[in-house]
Amino acid sequence: MKHLVFKTLGHAKRLVVIVIGFTILAAGVAMIVLPGPAIVVIPVGLAVLATEFIWARKLLVTVKERIVRMRKWNG
Secondary structure (H helix, E strand, O other), X not given: OHHHHHHHHHHHHHHHHHHHHHHHHHXXXXXXXXXXXXXXXXXXXXXXXXXXXXHHHHHHHXXXXXXXXXXXXXX
16 A cells, blocks of 8 residues: 555656646747747756656757857857
């Protein structure tokens, strides 16, 4: 019984992380065309999702590299 409770709590935590991460990411993507700091919000959403998904971790690394390149190019 105790194992089932911990497993259920683990699934609930993962679901909350996924919902919050995708919500933040969607808000960031919307901010590309709407006013707002999309360049800040998108990496935050990816960072939340990266705690659960490898693809989000890889995409986060790519986004960070592009931000560094843009800073050097503008700098």
